[in-house]
């Protein structure tokens with residue numbers, strides 16, 4: 001079975017309502033948006049370093065940290081992953097229309 005971003009977003013959402021003191025995710029929610037934003041920025045920077053060094057193993061690990069912290073940030077701000085995917089879908093539809101229009105103009 002494949003683990004998806006939807007699965008991770010649901011797990012993160014459930015941790016938000018959880019009182020389990022051992023949850024790292026819950027500790028991020030308790031610390032608040034500025035702390036989560038800072039962690040997200042740090043992880044993104046670490047991913048950039050790994051990419052610049054050509055270290056794909058490290059980039060894979062840092063990319064996982066980036067996605068996890070982004071999903072925590074979205075949840076903390078009450079932005080659903082589906083809203084982000086819908087925005088990406090709109091952009092794809094728009095660029096598809098623009099491509100069709102330019103192909104039509106060239107004919």
Ligand SMILES: N=c1c2ncn([C@@H]3O[C@H](COP(=O)(O)OP(=O)(O)OP(=O)(O)O)[C@@H](O)[C@H]3O)c2ncn1[C@@H]1O[C@H](COP(=O)(O)O)[C@@H](O)[C@H]1O
Nearest residue numbers: 008011012015022023024025026027039042064065068069
């Ligand atoms: N995907 C992740 C994930 N990726 C990274 N991390 C944590 O993010 C932190 C990364 O920060 P650092 O490397 O800077 O480590 P650190 O020095 O301990 O962190 P800070 O003290 O600076 O905050 C580590 O503590 C990692 O364990 C994650 N923690 C949790 N998850 C997922 O969230 C689920 C719930 O986790 P808990 O909330 O801990 O139960 C897990 O089952 C996973 O699926």
